Amino acid sequence: MLTDLEIAQKAELKEIDEIASSVSIPDKHIRRYGKHIAKISHQYLNELQDKPDGKLVLVTAISPTSAGEGKTTTSVGLAMALNKIGKKSFVTLREPSVGPIMGIKGGAAGGGYSQVLPMEEINLHFTGDFHAISLAHNLLSAVIDAHINFDNELRIDPAQLYWPRTMDMNDRALRQIIVGLGGSANGYPREDSFVITAASEIMAIICLSKNLVDLKERLARIIVGRSYDGDFITVKDLNVQGAMATLLKDVLDPNLVQTIEGTPAFVHGGPFANIAHGTNTLTATKMALKLSDYVITEAGFGADLGAEKFLDFVCPVGGLNPSAVVLVASIRALKLNGGASKKDILEEDLSALEKGFENLKVHFENIHKYGIPVIVALNEFPTDTEKEREKFDGLCKSNSIPYERSSVWAEGGAGGVDLARKLVELVDGPSDYKPLIPMDLSFEEKLDKLAKEIYRAGRVDLEPAAKSKLRLFKKQGVDRLPIIVAKTQYSISDDDKKLGAPQGYTFKVRDLNLSAGAGFIVVVAGKIMLMPGLGRDPNAKQIDVDADGKISGLF
Template sequence: MNDLEIARQAQLRPITEIAKEAGIPVEYLKPYGNSIAKVSHKFYDVLKERPNGKLILVTAITPTSAGEGKTTTSIGLAMALNRIGKKTFVTLREPSLGPVMGIKGGAAGGGYAQVLPMEEINLHFTGDIHAVTTAHNLLSASIDAHIKFGNNLDIDSTQIFWPRAMDMNDRALRSIVVGLGGRSNGFPREDGFIITAASEVMAVLCLAKDISDLKERLGNIVLGLNKHGDFVRVRDLGVHGAMAAVLKDAIDPNLVQTIEGTPAFVHGGPFANIAHGTNSIIATKMALKLSDFVVTEAGFGADLGGEKFLDFVSPVGEFEPAVVVIVASIRALKLNGGADKKSLGSEDIAALKKGFENLKVHYENMRKYGVPVVVAINIFPDDTSGEKKLLGELCKENNIPYETSTVWKNGGKGGVALAERVVELSNTSNQFKPLISLDAPIEEKLKIITKEIYRAGSYTLEPKARKMLKVLKKQGFGDYPVIVAKTQYSISDDAKKLGAPSGYNFQIRDLTLSAGAGFVVAVSGDIMLMPGLPGNSNAQKIDIDENGEITGLF
């Protein structure tokens, strides 16, 4: 059976039962049908004096088109922990419609390790992403209206940083001109669209602790420069209250369940190659008060989502991860070792041995944070006995603890060994400490990230980045937290450098300020803020019949 067929055969329990077992009172629950509910963020005030459970961060090797199974492993691990008697939550990001309709398809796990109802989660869900889109575009429209009707803030129309947004891949909207059609339509200027997951509003939503904090962060967003070269903020326009009002329901975590009835918060969806790449802080903090263990996932590889979670999200959210799980698959390691994707079904010992260096680097990087680390080897049907034996030997030779996982095929049962190892490691010495101080100068932060995580020999700020650094220092942001936007397909800044490149020069072409989210983005390479649909997109496979049955999501 495929993932969709497996999901439809699952017997979902009423979400009110899942909430009751998790310890969530009905008065804090807002059901969206029988299988989905929002939980008021105010419920955290009731829980805040309780002790926290243990936080398990799931990250991965450098991602490939062969798949690593990070979300599937996260869900399966949470179910396995419940199987061995540990009350567990899983917290995940919401899928973006753009990738769902593009090449990725569904993003709610797979096989017998899924969060359900899969179709609703992958499509409109509770409307959170649409609310983010609306709040984002409310600001876009307000900027142009302000300029047309007097421009009292002296906004420089050539220095507006704020684009428009939509939750779809549409390459034709990357660069556009707005305001055509005469003065009644405003003043012409260059503009563009980004995908909603790349919006700073999405990052703000996932970092805010309550409505007041949300509104404050929205007001702090820098939309551009005035004609004197100073920052103009959203609070100067006075629309941050309205933006927060649009997001009043979106701030509440979404409660669903896994295929085995494990409670799951699926909330927020910032990309890890652009922003910080994790679900909302509210959802994870609430889950930690309700359970023994919380399994949370960071986007893309350990060099992106993993590093950002440990260096930025954890200090902001006051998290102390107990264990880091790095997901790897033999298929993905072979691709990192230069294997041809068309021949992945054939044994390739040489490519696996070479690709193992990628896993080794990620493991060494994560150990630098003082947290116990274990590798989860996600088993695929075409993995050969020789390849499995070699990978085990390589892990042992390099003192890398590992467990195999078959949660796609066997659900929580296939992750019991991994769960037991996670529990064991969670009881060992943990001296978690971020590599980077949040208040260090931007140049020092970049030096540490590029050297310690990306294994570069040096880094270079290109002219545009150097110019922006001067502006940031002038405006008081010279020691702001840093998030690096780079390719997810390599540890380096070059997608073609597979495996474990080192000693190269890491180039940063621009610095952008996300003052509402609370970080500076260091942009390396040509990061795509608005993807495009392929010639043969997943949307061409998706259909619905007269009974409302959807096909093609997987």
């Protein structure tokens, strides 16, 4: 059996001009990165304003496990399947972060015969977007320390700095560090930290910005810390928003690539859903909606994270109106959610499947609270037994959950045709989309509603650090911003050990971070880390390149 990378390397790609021409993108808006990648000017969206929007479909999933659910694979395969039944489609995805690729995840461009290509470039340096975001972020870090070192006219309190440093790599040793050692020439010794680039506020800002003017305004609003008088210090006070925007100007342009079957794809922006808002850029999604009949977009991790943030934050901010949701599940992942061990995942286990099905049921019920039609995509694996498939079918019928099997990993678009047809029927039906968490609620009301309605908690507990931050935010008048929860992706709760469908527990919030430029408050819950670490046997050990530049071991 071929690996995902081998399948990708054997594929015959169309030149990017042909992909752009298939959706009528003018040559003047195309900036080519070789034969198979291009950036499309974000300003092209201005010329498309009078065109009607296509239908927007969100692909999300049950709580993820190491067994795999296939959310990105399903997104890519579904877009290709829609093309096969005569619908003009586009898929919009996030850019992979290199840190997790070198860690345990491997590639993040789909799998099997449902991939976006060129897979190696997309998974590694791509068009340099992550590098530019890291540069702009660390420029601000350097400017802060330089300002403190030279007279500190803004009276920045080094003990009350909020802005960390960043890099796109898993490195646990950088979670807490000391900078400025080695004498006065090296600055003021203080505690500092790193976050992974996907967790940078600048990543979130890129994904939400309309244009360069909006980008600079958002960058200017970033709060880096407080003065000795207790006032917030912003990027505008330091006057570096122009330089930061200069480094980021090309990042605003969506990256155009293609699926293995030549369906156009935007891969743009990369915020994690367990730390930030977990969806690709608004510009890419809006442009795709003007260029096609159906746009398939994906939100990170389970529906309690990416989908909730997409529906409660991204759509209201961006003026998006989703028509349907596809909820991806696999029998093997449901068994893990039901208590089966990873080593026994290939064994038939109807009991674990039934217990794990409660996780799917919770996510299905949660999405229905937004007034959007939902269909489950059962991502099939060869190890699924007939009895397990019959059990899944019975559980879906007894709970009135519509589903369709998907075999896009093995068959490409052809393996998703039945799902595509059911989706078209669903999209043609009624949709009364409405956010579950209104923007005008107080912070406490937002968090309480989210924790109880989506996470199924019994109560919310703010630890002392979070309470202190909330008092500060209220004093500064920023406490009513939307909330984005940073928590474990492995459970609907704040505890990665609570698998399946826990309820009635206490949802613990340990800290709050203000992302004023992006326009939200980050609620840090449980033990979630903003800088991941590599494992004992990282995927990096498997990756290699030969004398001809051919990559192996990526996925």
